[in-house]
Amino acid sequence: MRTSNHLIGFLNFLTFLLSIPILGGGIWLSTRANNTDCLKFLQWPLIVIGVSLMTISLAGFAGACYRNTVLMRLYLFVMFFIIAALIGFIIFAYAVTDKGSGHQVPNRVYSEYYLQEYSGWLKDRVADESYWSKISSCIRDSKACGKMGRTVGGVPETADMFYLRKLNPIESGCCKPPTECGYVYVNETFWNPGGGLVGSNLDCSKWSNEQDQLCYSCDSCKAGVLASLKKSWRKVSVINIVVLIILVIFYVVGYAAFRNNRRMDNDEPFGEARMTKARPSRIQL
Known part of the structure; x- marks a missing residue:
């Protein structure tokens, strides 16, 4: 005993x-x-x-x-x-x-994410507008996108160098426009339209170079949160x-x-x- x-x-x-x-x-x-x-x-x-x-x-x-x-x-x-x-x-x-999972983009190392590939309770919870406003505000306050900047020898990295980076889902979905939109890289969080928008992705019109907006209202950002x-x-x-x-x-x-x-x-x-x-x-x- x-x-x-x-x-x-x-x-x-x-x-x-x-x-x-x-x-x-x-x-x-x-x-x-x-x-x-x-x-x-x-x-x-x-x-x-x-x-x-x-x-x-x-x-x-x-x-x-x-x-x-x-x-x-x-x-x-x-x-x-x-x-x-x-x-x-x-x-x-x-x-x-x-x-849901990330998709490789031609000539890019990082993956991109699409909200329509996710389903179920968690997607509905994250995509709900009243709840998403809190999540996006939290991501904005975390300065996740502001921390993406890199320099090489004191010089900001070029577009080709950025395309070779392995971005996490939040950085890929919330801090840059989708590749299919045809924006031209200026720096990590600043992209100019290149010959007009392409593709039918609604996120193309939601992207903003305003640092407090970026792609925080994009479906790709919501998908990035779900992937993360x-x-x-x-x-x-x-x-x-x-x-x-x-x-x-x-x-x-x-x-x-x-x-x-x-x-x-x-x-x-x-x-x-x-x-x-x-x-x-x-x-x-």
Whole structure:
């Protein structure tokens, strides 16, 4: 029985350590400039799961150390729902980021993004005008586009050098016009019409060289946010899947150890009774 308690305590200590990357993933999402920092509701499920897991693992550790059955029952009960919540979050994260990806542009290293390729709840949430005004304002305040400027030997980079850059989705979608619009490069965030607009992309008429406007109202900017969000969530989901597998194994082992403790507690009085009965009585003289 002492071995079972030590095992449960050790597993809860490991569970406490596993809660750190989950909580860290939520904090990482909340501090990601240019994307999820502007979608603050998205990191809260991870933060809540991480804090809950950290708290309940401490309760399970205390229950194992002090052989407190109530704490152990609470630990197993809550841990079950934490595992279920983590499974739900992983499924949700993959479902809402399932569609959409960047497209290579001829003679360009960076990719471009199209809103119509995304679908579902997350797209509707981001594309909603009332919500998008908050997101675009957040991206503007982050100065993401203003940080794109580069110089080579003290001279601003040329168009050919810019075309060879690997831009992130926010920079590609929000800080420059789509390539099909035919704008001519002046610098990273200043483009002149070249022989008139081409193509039927509505974003061509939304582009502005005003630094507080740029392409923040473009569908390509919304697609860039979705692409950046997808990339971040997929990274966190990989960590969550690994943690989930380990948690399930720990839960099964912990539950087996808890049942073993209960069985031995129930058998203890019977064992003592048998020993008492078997003890020979003194012979009265």
